Amino acid sequence: MKQINIAIVGTGPSGVYCGLQLIEEFQKTGSNAYSITFFDPLPTLSTILPTGNGRCNLTFAEEDFKVFASNYPRGEKFLYSIFSRYLTRETIEYFEKIGIKTFIQPDNRVFPVSQSAKTVRTQMISALKKGISVKFCQKIVKNPEELDTYDVIVLATGSKDRHSLAERFGHSVIPLVPSLCGLKVKDKGANFPTGVSIHTQNEGLIFTHVGISGPEIFRISSINAKKAYPYDIEIPILNPDKVLEALNETPKKSFGNIISEFIPKSLTKYLFEKYGINYDKQGAHAKKEEIEKLQNLIFTVTGPDGKGEIVHAGGVLLDEVDKNCHSKINKKLWIIGEALDIDGFCGGFNLQNCWSTAAIAAQDIVQRVIQNP
Ligand SMILES: Cc1cc2nc3c(=O)[nH]c(=O)nc-3n(C[C@H](O)[C@H](O)[C@H](O)COP(=O)(O)OP(=O)(O)OC[C@H]3O[C@@H](n4cnc5c(N)ncnc54)[C@H](O)[C@@H]3O)c2cc1C
Incomplete structure (x- = not known):
């Protein structure tokens, strides 16, 4: 089988989780003919460090996917299909597998037992480094042409991509406005x-x-x-x-x-x-x-109030991706996490959007490349 070269743009929670899930999915197929290259000018997972005031509110304990999705003023209906396949249980199981034990607070918010976003970051990076071929390229991607040599491209650029890579790939981006702010x-x-x-x-x-x-x-x-x-x-x-x-x-x-x-x-x-x-x-x-x-x-x-919003409403128009976050405009492209026009309330909902869209995209990518080598 030909080697599959995957580029993930963005090493925030969604990009890194997608890399981890790709490693899992390739492992299930028994294939190791793949490479993952991450692009980001920032240190890997630096955006997870301030989450939950440094404690990292990983997710919210709610099993009903519709109830879970009702916590997203933007993206609720789109997330039904994603959450019906991958939600809190799968996320917690995976984190436990890579050594991140979790607990549920009385208000149902889920945190790592370490209560430390730093530890979550360290554990996720060390799991990533166990992948067959993972490379890091500390640079901004400004144009789609820079990624021409890759078979699969995942955009996990969050909501602060000043170069609007998604737009350069031909996608419509709903203007970004602050949400979860004073x-x-x-x-x-x-x-x-x-x-x-x-x-x-x-x-x-x-x-x-x-x-x-x-x-x-x-x-x-x-x-x-x-x-x-x-x-x-x-x-x-x-x-x-x-x-x-x-x-x-x-x-x-x-x-x-x-x-x-x-x-x-x-x-x-x-x-x-x-x-x-x-x-x-x-x-x-x-x-x-x-x-x-x-x-x-x-x-x-x-x-x-200008004191630094927690997330942004806006992002890639959801009509332009399918239920697996696969672009309807560019066959090589998947878009995940906060780069999509999805944002939720406080309580672990924004990170769960990252984990779920990343995992579903990873499953879809591996299925497609295995079926059409
Ligand atoms: C203070 C704070 C506290 C928070 N606490 C919580 C919490 O406890 N629980 C929760 O659920 N959510 C929380 N959130 C929200 C959560 O952090 C975000 O929803 C999440 O980080 C989004 O992840 P992402 O990977 O999609 O994007 P990001 O984390 O924004 O990562 C995107 C990455 O892509 C890179 N990038 C962008 N464009 C390019 C490009 N062109 N080329 C290369 N790289 C590029 C960026 O440098 C960045 O590293 C918090 C947010 C903040 C600000």
């Missing part, structure tokens, strides 16, 4: 409670110098990533039934102090000032419309 808000007004954090009815939120941030805001920024600025948001922070209960129990207590039982005092003071409500009046005199106003945080968002 937000700037308009008219913060006096006494904005900078530094204060709260647990909303969903997740955590922190007030910053320019607006709001934290997991709840990342989620909102992701859902609204493609929306034009400015836009309005409403975040539930108080349960009106519980507030009414407290008002009835202690009607003589000040309205402000009653609300401060539920949210930090500085936030209460800020909201009372914003809505012109008297902090010191007795709870018995609180009006229904005042309680309604306090129920939600309401802001006009003017843009991302």
Whole structure:
């Protein structure tokens, strides 16, 4: 059988995992007539180091592929087929096989037992080096012609490819916009409670110098990533039934102090000032419309806070790849990971997109080259 030369552009999580899965798939066929060459100006897997604040949130423990895919504001339907074939179980099994033991947190996020992205990187690189023929070329690929000598090309360029290699291969790229980021808000007004954090009815939120941030805001920024600025948001922070209960129990207590039982005092003071409500009046005199106003945080968002987004919405148009991430435009090409127009919420979803698209592409590549040598 002729030697198959494979180029993988990008040594982020998706590129490296694709290399590892290619090694697995070739091993199953008993063939070692292949070579893998990685191209990237950055050190291998350097983009995995900051993940999960250095702890690397590898994935999310959920077996139902449709429920899993519902965590992707972009890519949900496309991922059904991919996730139905390769999801958390397969990923965890593979990581265990290469010595990365994992555990599930109470919130279902999956981390390595080492709680170290550095260790994950070391283990993945050492598994890669056990491959038959793996080479690393520390350079940027600017043009498709540079890869003419390869039989198979995998684009795993993430969302920051300044040379837009996918476009040069003839693909349409949906413009990139920040997702999972903090937000700037308009008219913060006096006494904005900078530094204060709260647990909303969903997740955590922190007030910053320019607006709001934290997991709840990342989620909102992701859902609204493609929306034009400015836009309005409403975040539930108080349960009106519980507030009414407290008002009835202690009607003589000040309205402000009653609300401060539920949210930090500085936030209460800020909201009372914003809505012109008297902090010191007795709870018995609180009006229904005042309680309604306090129920939600309401802001006009003017843009991302510029503090470094975690992922980007946008990327290669999903209609231009098949269910195995194989390009419909160039037969030699597969596109995986964040280079595709796929992005998910925080919780391990973005890395799982990398692992699953990489594994499915690797299976497809090996099947094709074995069937059509
Ligand atoms: C601070 C932070 C924390 C995160 N934490 C988590 C987390 O805990 N869990 C989670 O699921 N997700 C997390 N993410 C998201 C996750 O890191 C990304 O989704 C993931 O890295 C995407 O992997 P990728 O391989 O597709 O692309 P990337 O990681 O972006 O890698 C692409 C690589 O391609 C290279 N490249 C690009 N263009 C070219 C070219 N023309 N020629 C050669 N090389 C090229 C780049 O240099 C880069 O190394 C986090 C992201 C950030 C920024």
